Amino acid sequence: MIYHVTLEGNDHVIDVSEIEPNVYRVSVDGNERVVDAHATERTVYSLIIGGESIEANVVERQGGFQMTIEGDFYDLDVVDERRRVLNRAETAGGAGAADIKAQMPGKVLKVLVEPGQAVEVGQGVIVLEAMKMENEIKSPTTGTVKEVAVETGQAVESGQRLVLVE
Numbered sequence: 001m002i003y004h005v006t007l008e009g010n011d012h013v014i015d016v017s018e019i020e021p022n023v024y025r026v027s028v029d030g031n032e033r034v035v036d037a038h039a040t041e042r043t044v045y046s047l048i049i050g051g052e053s054i055e056a057n058v059v060e061r062q063g064g065f066q067m068t069i070e071g072d073f074y075d076l077d078v079v080d081e082r083r084r085v086l087n088r089a090e091t092a093g094g095a096g097a098a099d100i101k102a103q104m105p106g107k108v109l110k111v112l113v114e115p116g117q118a119v120e121v122g123q124g125v126i127v128l129e130a131m132k133m134e135n136e137i138k139s140p141t142t143g144t145v146k147e148v149a150v151e152t153g154q155a156v157e158s159g160q161r162l163v164l165v166e
Contacts (some may be wrong), residue, residue, distance in 0.1 A: 003016065006064075007075075012028055019034065034050075035047055035048070043057055045058060055069070056069045063079075064077040065078060100125060100139065100161070101159055101162060106129050108150045110126070113145045113148060117145045118144055119142065119145060121141060124138050128162075137163075139163075148162075150162050
């Protein structure tokens with residue numbers, strides 16, 4: 001899973017994948033490490049990174065986490081890739097052409113528009129199942145649907161055109 005993290009005004013991309021239970025491959029801005037992580041208490045984690053043992057107190061807050069690692073405090077804003085894509089689609093706007101593409105692989109659950117139909121900024125055009133979640137893909141622009149490039153039940157790849165709005 002890809003996360004976008006803001007720490008002290010600096011943005012970082014963190015990619016986390018589980019290798020085996022409690023062992024993760026973590027890439028921070030392209031620097032990869034293997035992390036062995038175990039919860040020792042409700043908010044306290046024992047981490048082993050590169051053979052070094054580290055204790056981290058992690059408290060979730062709305063939009064991120066507050067962490068204390070070996071006496072140093074960190075306040076992190078965290079957005080996963082799925083939410084980031086949805087936020088971008090919801091906040092983008094205006095008039096003009098929009099080639100609406102799948103931001104991740106998935107399956108088309110519902111097509112909400114048809115060619116020739118007028119759409120507004122933020123109007124749903126496709127419902128896509130990705131990462132076991134239903135995501136309504138919204139139009140980033142006001143215009144007319146020129147093409148619907150997918151159909152219900154179709155599997156799509158990241159970057160594949162879903163709808164063209166002009």
